[in-house]
Amino acid sequence: MVNTAITEAPNAPQESNDKTGLTDAFRTHFSGDAPLTGKAKSFAKARPWASAALVGIAGLALLNTLRGVKR
Numbered sequence: 001m002v003n004t005a006i007t008e009a010p011n012a013p014q015e016s017n018d019k020t021g022l023t024d025a026f027r028t029h030f031s032g033d034a035p036l037t038g039k040a041k042s043f044a045k046a047r048p049w050a051s052a053a054l055v056g057i058a059g060l061a062l063l064n065t066l067r068g069v070k071r
Contacts, residue, residue, distance in 0.1 A: 022050060 029043035044051040 022047070025050070 025043065025047055029046060030039050032039070040051075
């Protein structure tokens with residue numbers, strides 16, 4: 001008897017929903033052999049609000065680490 005269950009291929013693209021949309025954008029823009037600056041620019045063009053939030057959070061983290069430095 002032949003198994004007629006439908007299974008997805010392991011590398012088949014999955015349909016994106018609200019929870020995985022940003023993850024899919026990261027995978028799309030940061031995969032491949034292009035330079036990191038080119039990848040970051042393409043991500044910033046595709047998702048400007050998400051990239052602004054990431055830069056803001058990184059800036060706050062940097063300020064918090066430098067705040068405790070004594071000279």
